[in-house]
Amino acid sequence: MASFKPTKVQFLPKLGEKVTEDTLYWKNYKSPVQIKEFGAVTKIDFSPLAPHNYAVTASTRIHVYGLHSQEPIRSFTRFRDTAYGGSFRGDGKLLVAGSEEGLIRLFDISGRVALRQFTGHSKAVHVTSFLSDGFRVVSGSDDLTFRVWDVPSAVELSSITEHTDYIRALAPSKLNPDLFVTGSYDHTVKVFDMRSGSSVMTMQHGHPVECVLLYPSEALLVSTGGRYVKIWDLLKGGQELVSLKNHHKTVTCACLSSVGNKLLTGSLDRHVKVYNSSYKVVHNFDCDASILSMAVAPDDEVVAVGMTNGVLSVRHRKHKKDKETLTSRRRRGPSYRVFVKGKNFVPRQDDFLVSKPVKQYLRKYDKQLKSFEVSKALDTALQTWTRTSKPEVTVAVIIELNRRGTLKNALAGRNEESLTKILNFLLKHIFDPRFSRPLLTVGDIVLDLYRQVLHQSPVVERQLQRLMEVLGREAELQQELLQVLGILDTLFASLTPRKEVAALAALPVDQGPQLQAA
């Protein structure tokens, strides 16, 4: 007598998604902590010193948060108008910020009142920064000038007007105190040397520049603007290395991770993209609103993202230690000892061994299938947890029922509530190429069974309408894809040299066979 063979769940790999170390690394973040600010978050800057507090510039305030606190440790509120570009000095003790009214304020991190005020700009100052010697502050303004200020004496050292539009990006060199890079809405990126007092290099970005960023080696420069992210090689005299177009809205911010110098870009399209060293997108964070600013803490402990709706979203890295403590608290079942009890017993030579029959463990739906309770088995497979986190199990049960010829019986005689469950599942997964075939059968049977009574329930009716919409969209999409395929075919045909027989190599569009290593 053969034992019951449980339902086989097929795990089909998703196409085109390869699990690499990078994706694992960037997936290893907890779900974000949301902190509400008073206005759009325009600038986030991490302190270079050990506790790595970070300053968040939003509306008329600058808040300083601790790495794990959700309440500000300190806040600077002496701005009459919107504050911009709050950034730390290299030792983390001073903070400089510009503002809408053109004033630049310098704060001691422990104090409350501004230590210095630099006046001179006639329009809003969006970017401010310390030069790497720590005694000078550079600022870029909407009045097309940028100025360099002396911190001890609070006087303007120089003012340069080379840009022809608003200056919205600034990056001082960490290696040379006299160098800094500016980006402007006039589509140019310029490198300035304070020793010569003028720009030494100009690069055409092609779009209003939103952000510039220097790699730690300062051989590479990143500029973002429009939908493009461009990497420039400064050692080759400002030659464009790569131009990336992965966002579909303006890229507003960029930063580098401290582990491995991975580039992250944030955009108005609400995505943060992580690139690997060959500038391929390896990970993608989704946010709720358009992203204006972003920063990564040293050692990639925290990724902080500021958005237009004034929400600061902070992601913390998961640590193994956290996991252990969590599981130890959650564990409730019998300990490991119970399961191995007697299993490691080695019989002596003259012992007579009576083996206990191994009990076959069956899942609940398998047990129900074994006793031919088809409706119950389907209910079990449609339980919320299975349905959401393991849809392949649900689909496997549906396939099994279909194979047994009892899918119709299992779907029949359901009330509104359980029918909505099924329809919701269909809505979510019917266009998934892995599941679409069995689910279409389910849809057909549901329609056949409940055609007479559908109008009695507005809920079900609405869901069916949505299902129709989804399927219509999917059909359109497929048609478009076929068209594209046809275009590609003609292209390939014209490209291949004329031969009697065209040997088709497996096209990437052809989806190829879905493989599963058993």
Place this chain on the structure above:
Amino acid sequence: MVETSDIRVVRCGGSKVNLTPPIISSDSRFVLCTSGDLVKVYSTRTEEWLHSLQGHTNQVTGITLNPANHLQVYSCSVDGTVKLWDFIDGILIKTFVIGCPLFAIYVSEKHTGVLFLHVSMATDSKNECFQLVSVHLPKSAEQEVEAKEMSAVSSHISKNPSCTAFGRGVRVHFFFFLVWKGAKNAFTCIACHPTDDCIATGHEDGKIRLWRNFIHKKEYTYSTQHWHHNAVNTLCFTPEGTHLLSGGIESVLVQWQYGAGNRKEFLPRLGGSILHISASSDGQLFCTSHSDNKITVIESSFKVCGVIQGLVKGDAVLTDLMIDPRSKALVLNGKPGHLQFYSLLRDKHLYNLDIVQQEYIYEAGLDQFEVVKAAFDIKGSWLATVEERGKKSSDLEFFLKLWAFDERTQSFVLNTTITAAHTDRIISMCFSSSEETTMLVTAAEDSQFKAWCQGADDQNFWSCDFVGSYHKLNPTNCSFSADSSLLAVSFQEVITIWSPDTWEMLTTLCQPPGVIRDLCFGRLSCSKYLLGTTTKNLLCCWNLLTCELEWSTSVDVSKLQPDPFSENVAAFSYQSKHTDLFVFKPSEPRPLFTNKNVCSEKVHRAVFVPREEPLNSCDESTQWLNRSQLYFLTQNMDLLTFSTATEEDRMLSSSKQLVIDDSVAVTPFYLLLGKHRQQQQKLNTQSHPVSDKPQQTQGSVTIKELLHTPAHVLPAASVLCSMFVNSFLISNTGEMDSEKEEEDSEEEMEACDSQQELRAQGSVDEVTPKLSKAQERELKRVRKTDFSWMAGLIDSKP
């Protein structure tokens, strides 16, 4: 043709064991079942095939134990004879010639010497009308007896033997039922309670009815019990009558408690649908026979203790017949969703490989996954299978699976499952035949063929390597050349030749009209030839060096099968309702061997099986059978083969040798004793090299006969005695010296004999003192007479 007469078509192995209910011997040690024209005896404990009762010349249709002697069994056959066997030793005791085909046999304890048989009513067997007749067995000492004394009991009975049963009441009643066609509750089977006045009937709708008070003229009553969802195939009461066993297509053995209403026990998932159930006379064992040619032995505690599996032959073999290169076993479809490995040499089922790995639902008309294609690579380390579900192409589901041979477990382990290998049905599949690289090519109805390779070293699963097509034509067949340097794929009428190394199409071959049906490359010295058959009855042979058609003949080839060990190719052609076989070499225009009228059905599956030891026949017509043997499967699912005269002689002699050893079970004790005996024999032969031998054989024939024949079948002791004594006598041909000695000894013997005689007479006198005087005188006279003449008589006797 004298030459071909020594090659003949033989039905080989794997006959149905599930045709009739199996019988358990009264000591529960043996299970008997019919298998083709044999009755096979199996051990219940070890499931081993002990021996077979050989003698019928046609299908055996029924067996039953002799009620007078529980060590004997009657068997009836379509050849019109009933034979009585001693099944423990496999000896034929008697043959009763009835004279017309028999379809079932029954006996009754109350009627000794009477058999009840199913015979066909009309003389032509096409008429589906049968009658039950009783036959009186004449008492006679002869081996073959004609029994013509028939009397009809009832007519118009169902063909199904399970629709007839015997009651064992005060009087004997026969119950028989006509199958009412069309009615939902038609009877399917019947069983009688051994003691009570009750019979149980099974119905087409799955109900079981228990009829009581049947014998008395009163109104009978019945109760209905229902569990089976389909027709009840068989019913059986246990010998005590406490339980009723029933089985049907669900393959669940149901045990109903008699008289306890609906209390029942189940034994599910036994295999194919249950066809027959029988119980041993002590009620300790049950036997169920299943549609997948299997007999299950079940203990009364509802535990399966043995499975006797024959070659499973379903309605159709979907896969080709294949040979596992490792075990040399025949591989084909077995149980649903399985591949079976069947050893043809030992006529034994080796094992089933579960391909589908899904719970099989026993329900009529359900569309199940079936293994439709399978292929082995040349070393037998990879197996590729295709399983398919769905008759229409719109709801077709199929999987391509690749199995790796695991040395540790000695079986195949699933390596890769490919869910969407093609967008349509796979038509043909073959492995490359080189030993270095394994490559699989599949051709499907989506007008593509794909080559599959094992991935790079870090990943051991298979992936697609190349997709090829030719003018959007549907491929029909694919084949690798012997050295795997060429791949031939036929697209409708065109054969394309590809190089598997570069995936470049080298050339196309075409011989219209007609779609290519079969394709194969020549082997060894004929490897430059490519053979193809078309639907328009053409057999073509191309030369691959010149890319030209070498020759072609018009013959309707239904199956083309190359021999992997020689250049020979076998072609089965179906013409005017019979199949002919041609064996030829592609290089020679004249066929090596032709056999007209091999069988009357079409042949679609054939395979060459390598022999364990090659024959060395020099005869030209039998030479092609030297290295391998050709097996083929007809549309009626008969597995046939060709056997030569020399081979049959060898088989016969080997089976004779086996007979003596068979009766002793192989126990540790036997092994010990056997060893001891062998040693003794060795010692004997060493000490008395040649001189003893003739004497030993002479004596041993009769002694062996005496010792090896069981006591109950031996003739009377008086008959035996003379035989026994005679065996000790030494024939005249011996030397004169020994004769003299013998004479002396005989004289001595005589002397003591007469003394004994005297003593006996004395005692007689003592016991019977009341003798008349005349008698006394007579006795005295006898005493005085000279007995010397008698001595002379004895002397002259030897």
